[in-house]
Amino acid sequence: METSEAVDDYLKAILELGGAEDSRVTTNALAERLGVRTPSVTGMLQKLASQHPALVRYERYRGVRLTANGKRRAWELVRHHRLIELFLHDVLKYSWDEVHEEAERLEHFISERFEDRVAAILGDPEVDPHGHAIPPKHEAGPYRAEVPLVAWPLHKPAVISSVSDRNAVALRELERLGLMPGVALTVEQSTPAAFAVRVQARSSPVRLGNDLAGYIQVAATDRRP
Amino acid sequence: METSEAVDDYLKAILELGGAEDSRVTTNALAERLGVRTPSVTGMLQKLASQHPALVRYERYRGVRLTANGKRRAWELVRHHRLIELFLHDVLKYSWDEVHEEAERLEHFISERFEDRVAAILGDPEVDPHGHAIPPKHEAGPYRAEVPLVAWPLHKPAVISSVSDRNAVALRELERLGLMPGVALTVEQSTPAAFAVRVQARSSPVRLGNDLAGYIQVAATDRRP
DNA sequence: CATATTGTTTAGTGTCAGCTAAATTTCTAG
DNA sequence: CTAGAAATTTAGCTGACACTAAACAATATG
Ligand SMILES: [Mn+2]
Ligand SMILES: [Mn+2]
Ligand SMILES: [Mn+2]
Ligand SMILES: [Mn+2]
Numbered sequence: 001m002e003t004s005e006a007v008d009d010y011l012k013a014i015l016e017l018g019g020a021e022d023s024r025v026t027t028n029a030l031a032e033r034l035g036v037r038t039p040s041v042t043g044m045l046q047k048l049a050s051q052h053p054a055l056v057r058y059e060r061y062r063g064v065r066l067t068a069n070g071k072r073r074a075w076e077l078v079r080h081h082r083l084i085e086l087f088l089h090d091v092l093k094y095s096w097d098e099v100h101e102e103a104e105r106l107e108h109f110i111s112e113r114f115e116d117r118v119a120a121i122l123g124d125p126e127v128d129p130h131g132h133a134i135p136p137k138h139e140a141g142p143y144r145a146e147v148p149l150v151a152w153p154l155h156k157p158a159v160i161s162s163v164s165d166r167n168a169v170a171l172r173e174l175e176r177l178g179l180m181p182g183v184a185l186t187v188e189q190s191t192p193a194a195f196a197v198r199v200q201a202r203s204s205p206v207r208l209g210n211d212l213a214g215y216i217q218v219a220a221t222d223r224r225p
Numbered sequence: 226m227e228t229s230e231a232v233d234d235y236l237k238a239i240l241e242l243g244g245a246e247d248s249r250v251t252t253n254a255l256a257e258r259l260g261v262r263t264p265s266v267t268g269m270l271q272k273l274a275s276q277h278p279a280l281v282r283y284e285r286y287r288g289v290r291l292t293a294n295g296k297r298r299a300w301e302l303v304r305h306h307r308l309i310e311l312f313l314h315d316v317l318k319y320s321w322d323e324v325h326e327e328a329e330r331l332e333h334f335i336s337e338r339f340e341d342r343v344a345a346i347l348g349d350p351e352v353d354p355h356g357h358a359i360p361p362k363h364e365a366g367p368y369r370a371e372v373p374l375v376a377w378p379l380h381k382p383a384v385i386s387s388v389s390d391r392n393a394v395a396l397r398e399l400e401r402l403g404l405m406p407g408v409a410l411t412v413e414q415s416t417p418a419a420f421a422v423r424v425q426a427r428s429s430p431v432r433l434g435n436d437l438a439g440y441i442q443v444a445a446t447d448r449r450p
Numbered sequence: 451c452a453t454a455t456t457g458t459t460t461a462g463t464g465t466c467a468g469c470t471a472a473a474t475t476t477c478t479a480g
Numbered sequence: 481c482t483a484g485a486a487a488t489t490t491a492g493c494t495g496a497c498a499c500t501a502a503a504c505a506a507t508a509t510g
Binding site for chain 4: 004006036037039040043044047060061
Binding site for chain 2: 466467468469470471474475476
């Protein structure tokens, strides 16, 4: 039941690419995400599928999904990752664009005890610095109701729910623009050429490239106070 | 100039086995310390010696010592290890017998930034939970003047300088007996059968096995106040 | 529906770091 | 000073996990 760093990375990638619907993930998508070649992916998937207990269910030419065991480990890694990010940010004073890279490495190597102690001193937190939900110990999910900002209707109030943590340059830019989780806004313009949002309680609209907007996920403003 | 976890472990072991005098370390000693077989050691030493830049100087049948480059990395690992131990103890509330195992893993994977931030929140500490000196950044040593308790003369005042961190059971026992760094004592009895010390400001002497005593290093009581 | 394109797998290699068995060198004791 | 013991190295393998080149399947398109 021990998993190597490489196996960990595959499991987490399958979880993330499968999304809330747990769809089948293709060899190509995995190769792309992990920065390896497709034959390496095929080889690893065959291994993970034929292990006992198997970590993935794999059908030749038809993609993979995680088994219950695979899911357990993948969610544990997500919990590690997000706890570590928050810890680096809140305790070690990392900026929010610095945490991801370090968490990506350390998530594989911390013990159960480390996980528990970090959760304890952070007060069993539920959200990481980028707005992502921290799964409770031994649990999956949750998946929050959020949609890409670029798919949000014009003028409908929204709150930034989370931002992608995978691009440090984009994160610095988003912070500079004040576009962080919890910020309320409306979409003012959405064309192939440009994208603009009006941040609630701020005068002029904020213009940003579609690429940058693509890193943002939003949700409906919660009406109940 | 990147080192794998395996290479790291060899370098640190050579540093530690070489001691303050930087003596040559044998293949056998390394195999023993690292829990691998001697042919594996020979193979690794040949590789480390023929790299450019070389990390060790190696003569067939005559043992190995670190080059300047090897030393630099080895001391960096020692700094990582001891900083992490102190951090786990002081911030994450690990007990002193729990820190070593976790530090042994994490020392290889933390970034420069992590090292610096941890040192900062600990206030640039100089000693780890077991009394070992934390090397300053980019520096070697220091080696403190300390000798094994079992080699200390009877009735001569001494202070516990450090204790070995490699045996969790022994550490718990030492803590129970109040034998921790900074504690002043004298040796009352030292025979093959048993060992007893009198802890300053405590009535009855403490009896302990020679094995347990073997984990303790002491130094002369500092006269200057 | 046949063929071109795309996606995936198979076959064969390489590197890292471990292992056992056997050969060789060094050390030690008589 | 030499035989036997101990230490070390060499030779040859193994398991992970990458890679390239080539074969094969699935799919899209004219
Ligand atoms: Mn992240
Ligand atoms: Mn990872
Ligand atoms: Mn230690
Ligand atoms: Mn180590």
